[in-house]
Amino acid sequence: MDLSLYKMTPLEEWxxxxxxxxxxxxxxxxxxxxxxxxxxxxxxxxKTRSHxxxxxxxxxxxxxxxxxxxxxxxxxxxxxxxLCHPLRHVGNQQMLPKAFRDLQETQATxxxxxxxxxxxxxxxxxxxDLEHNVPYQWAQIFKTPLPLAVQRFRQIKSRINQEEYQKxxxxxxxxxxxxxxxxxxxxxxxxxxxxxxxxxxxxSKGVVIQ
Numbered sequence: 001m002d003l004s005l006y007k008m009t010p011l012e013e014w015x016x017x018x019x020x021x022x023x024x025x026x027x028x029x030x031x032x033x034x035x036x037x038x039x040x041x042x043x044x045x046x047k048t049r050s051h052x053x054x055x056x057x058x059x060x061x062x063x064x065x066x067x068x069x070x071x072x073x074x075x076x077x078x079x080x081x082x083l084c085h086p087l088r089h090v091g092n093q094q095m096l097p098k099a100f101r102d103l104q105e106t107q108a109t110x111x112x113x114x115x116x117x118x119x120x121x122x123x124x125x126x127x128x129d130l131e132h133n134v135p136y137q138w139a140q141i142f143k144t145p146l147p148l149a150v151q152r153f154r155q156i157k158s159r160i161n162q163e164e165y166q167k168x169x170x171x172x173x174x175x176x177x178x179x180x181x182x183x184x185x186x187x188x189x190x191x192x193x194x195x196x197x198x199x200x201x202x203x204s205k206g207v208v209i210q
Contacts, residue, residue, distance in 0.1 A: 001131060003123055005163040006156055012114045019118060027121055027141050032079050036064055039087055050078040054086035062086035073145045076116060084111035117142045117152045
């Protein structure tokens with residue numbers, strides 16, 4: 001898997017910039033308290049379902065409530081999902097049409113993947129020899145549930161495959177353009193082309209060339 005072909009989205013770049021500005025540079029720096037503080041919020045562990053609370057008064061203040069009854073990996077997974085809502089969304093989800101709620105949940109899932117397993121940290125890892133072992137490595141290093149690491153791996157792999165395909169297509173068309181450019185033709189090809197043009201001109205004048 002050629003990680004050099006992966007291109008981060010604007011959201012990934014924003015998360016990366018925020019992390020780096022707050023000295024979050026390695027997986028060990030990804031404590032929930034450090035991450036939430038870097039985005040200007042707070043976190044609390046309570047015996048209730050995980051959710052986010054914020055007031056849309058322009059202050060940017062928010063708090064992420066995480067279910068304390070969950071194991072550490074699940075807590076981290078839910079934290080990154082809930083973190084997206086106060087940072088990227090407005091309005092009470094329960095008051096929004098289902099289509100908007102679904103869109104926000106999709107966006108939260110993307111944020112969750114980018115923030116929990118940042119690509120700029122992945123690039124610094126020594127990858128396992130076998131690709132199918134990569135998600136297990138990421139789940140352990142970033143302390144996330146395995147399904148989340150698998151989803152992130154598939155996402156990155158898919159984008160790399162798309163980039164490889166696009167490079168193949170571009171190379172093909174560049175090659176075809178090169179072949180159609182007379183400056184790249186051999187002398188023999190140029191002569192055959194000129195002969196064909198001369199014959200066509202002669203035929204258009206009613207002259208048959210023997």
